[in-house]
Amino acid sequence: MIRDICKDKVFLAQKAEPATPDDVQVAADLLETLEHHKAGCVGMAANMIGINKRIIAFDNEGSYMVMFNPEIVKKSEPYDAEEGCLSLTGVRPAKRWKTIKVRWQNEKFQERLKTFSGWTAQIIQHEIDHCEGIII
Numbered sequence: 240m241i242r243d244i245c246k247d248k249v250f251l252a253q254k255a256e257p258a259t260p261d262d263v264q265v266a267a268d269l270l271e272t273l274e275h276h277k278a279g280c281v282g283m284a285a286n287m288i289g290i291n292k293r294i295i296a297f298d299n300e301g302s303y304m305v306m307f308n309p310e311i312v313k314k315s316e317p318y319d320a321e322e323g324c325l326s327l328t329g330v331r332p333a334k335r336w337k338t339i340k341v342r343w344q345n346e347k348f349q350e351r352l353k354t355f356s357g358w359t360a361q362i363i364q365h366e367i368d369h370c371e372g373i374i375i
Contacts, residue, residue: 240268241275242288244325248374251286251326255293255370258285258307260348262292266305269296273303280325282362284369287326295366299359306343309367312352313340322365322375331375333368335361 245251258265265285273283273296282297296305316337323330338356341363345351355363368375 240271242268242272242290244272244276245287245289246326248327250289250291251369251374252372253286253291254372255284255286255291258292258294258344262290262294262307263346265290265292266294266296266307266346269294270303270305273297276325282366283325284366286369287324293370295363295370297359297362297366305346306341306351306363307345307348309341309343309363309370311336311339311364311367312342313354314338320361322361324365324375326369327374333365333375335364339364341367 269285272288285292285294293308314336320333320335321330322333339360340354342352
């Protein structure tokens with residue numbers, strides 16, 4: 240189901256609750272909403288559709304990927320970026336890392352670990368910030 244985009248800064252500033260296997264439908268809604276906004280959006284966190292769960296979806300080099308309970312476990316090569324967001328007006332500065340290693344769970348809640356770099360790493364960092372309640 241395509242959901243409305245949440246623009247409530249008080250809600251967005253909350254730290255997300257851990258995702259559970261009961262949240263698989265939330266991930267499906269998140270993916271459908273992201274696909275609906277693909278012309279102007281490359282990633283979303285569940286709080287952007289009004290659900291305070293630690294779930295992100297993003298464009299991973301041409302195909303969509305979902306992460307449950309993602310966390311960055313290693314990062315290197317900091318740089319300054321500017322980012323926009325469907326939930327917020329305008330563009331804001333952000334400190335990002337060129338390479339990150341992320342631990343997350345897939346849709347079967349099996350743990351995964353992978354290193355991402357470049358644009359994909361930047362998208363993941365933006366969405367994990369949403370999970371942390373960080374509004375850039």
